[in-house]
Amino acid sequence: QKEVEQNSGPLSVPEGAIASLNCTYSDRGSQSFFWYRQYSGKSPELIMFIYSNGDKEDGRFTAQLNKASQYVSLLIRDSQPSDSATYLCAVNPLWGAGSYQLTFGKGTKLSVIP
Amino acid sequence: EAQVTQNPRYLITVTGKKLTVTCSQNMNHEYMSWYRQDPGLGLRQIYYSMNVEVTDKGDVPEGYKVSRKEKRNFPLILESPSPNQTSLYFCASRRTGLAVSYEQYFGPGTRLTVT
Numbered sequence: 001q002k003e004v005e006q007n008s009g010p011l012s013v014p015e016g017a018i019a020s021l022n023c024t025y026s027d028r029g030s031q032s033f034f035w036y037r038q039y040s041g042k043s044p045e046l047i048m049f050i051y052s053n054g055d056k057e058d059g060r061f062t063a064q065l066n067k068a069s070q071y072v073s074l075l076i077r078d079s080q081p082s083d084s085a086t087y088l089c090a091v092n093p094l095w096g097a098g099s100y101q102l103t104f105g106k107g108t109k110l111s112v113i114p
Numbered sequence: 115e116a117q118v119t120q121n122p123r124y125l126i127t128v129t130g131k132k133l134t135v136t137c138s139q140n141m142n143h144e145y146m147s148w149y150r151q152d153p154g155l156g157l158r159q160i161y162y163s164m165n166v167e168v169t170d171k172g173d174v175p176e177g178y179k180v181s182r183k184e185k186r187n188f189p190l191i192l193e194s195p196s197p198n199q200t201s202l203y204f205c206a207s208r209r210t211g212l213a214v215s216y217e218q219y220f221g222p223g224t225r226l227t228v229t
Binding site: 008034041042043044045049088100102104105107 | 145154155156157158159162164172202204208210217218220221222223225
């Protein structure tokens, strides 16, 4: 059973601070990792993807991947109230019949306090 | 505009009355999928399709059917809905191929209530 674990939160941070969201996964075969943002009642939207160990930066967002520890994180710098949402971690294996399947974590709810 | 559409967006129905939720994408994606999302349980996959006439079960297929007769459409069928199928449903699509970064695009969601 492939599992993706996230702290459900809520995680509260003050405006302008760094928000750190964490995700662990059980399947060592997982090769690509995605962070989705979901506002209440809306569909998930992709923020970042990463598949190599290390950091990947895109604007205020940085994804970090450590395959040895089976750990992926998302840092949001200069957090804004508009970042308040639920963040979903998703993983999938690269090869094989299941390579298009995404396994989602249950999400971490982030609240940015003005 | 590239998009995934779902209809209806909201539906209230009664136990046992067959219903279909439509899903259509205009991006020529091979892969399509249905998820349900419930509080505390996250997004769970119901069925997916790798291409026309190719469908397979996801994690929670019981009580659902799908078909893929055309590449763009992937309807979700509830032949005899029950209250435990009350949920928020999302359709999604993506390209297939070896590139790992192909984004999965989600539809706007269908909120279903079965009484």
